[in-house]
Amino acid sequence: MRRATVTRKTAETDISVEINLDGTGMYDNQTGVGFFDHMLDQLARHALIDMTIRCAGDLHIDDHHTVEDVGIALGQALTQAVGDKRGIVRYGACLLPMDDALVRAALDLSARPYLVWKVDFPTPQIKTFDTELVREFFQAFSTHGGITLHVEALDGINSHHIAEAAFKAVARALRDALETDPRKADAIPSTKGML
Numbered sequence: 668m669r670r671a672t673v674t675r676k677t678a679e680t681d682i683s684v685e686i687n688l689d690g691t692g693m694y695d696n697q698t699g700v701g702f703f704d705h706m707l708d709q710l711a712r713h714a715l716i717d718m719t720i721r722c723a724g725d726l727h728i729d730d731h732h733t734v735e736d737v738g739i740a741l742g743q744a745l746t747q748a749v750g751d752k753r754g755i756v757r758y759g760a761c762l763l764p765m766d767d768a769l770v771r772a773a774l775d776l777s778a779r780p781y782l783v784w785k786v787d788f789p790t791p792q793i794k795t796f797d798t799e800l801v802r803e804f805f806q807a808f809s810t811h812g813g814i815t816l817h818v819e820a821l822d823g824i825n826s827h828h829i830a831e832a833a834f835k836a837v838a839r840a841l842r843d844a845l846e847t848d849p850r851k852a853d854a855i856p857s858t859k860g861m862l
């Protein structure tokens with residue numbers, strides 16, 4: 668089983684992340700930011716990653732440190748759990764509709780972090796959650812997870828749907844990338860011989 672546990676404590680946040688990449692998408696995510704928990708639940712459920720996250724963050728300031736630092740810790744956990752990437756598919760992509768929203772995600776578990784983010788939100792907030800933090804999460808997650816990640820919203824008029832479609836699209840792409848390639852289960856998926 669590809670599992671990892673990461674704890675990360677700073678003056679701003681105190682985080683624990685437990686994941687199992689070979690799970691069934693069970694989740695228990697409690698960060699103190701309701702909408703963000705809802706998004707992390709989508710990531711777990713649709714990537715079929717078992718995920719338990721706790722964060723005690725400085726929410727009296729705003730949600731920024733909590734969202735960014737959970738992205739860092741979750742990315743670190745992914746890097747640990749995926750190990751040398753032997754036998755995995757490596758690439759994944761998904762075109763995901765959710766009502767009005769349509770989001771495309773394509774990713775490479777390359778160890779070369781790069782984020783292309785073309786997602787505009789029609790509103791600056793979803794309830795009290797700042798929509799600009801969605802990008803902050805994926806920037807941190809892709810950097811520390813070693814992911815080349817492209818996300819583009821092709822359509823959408825509702826911020827909740829656009830954000831949720833983005834998380835689900837990345838989740839589905841991640842699920843495919845993490846699968847074992849049945850024709851090459853014993854090899855690192857690179858002509859370089861390492862990733």
Ligand SMILES: [Mn+2]
Nearest residue numbers: 705827828831
């Ligand atoms: Mn929702």
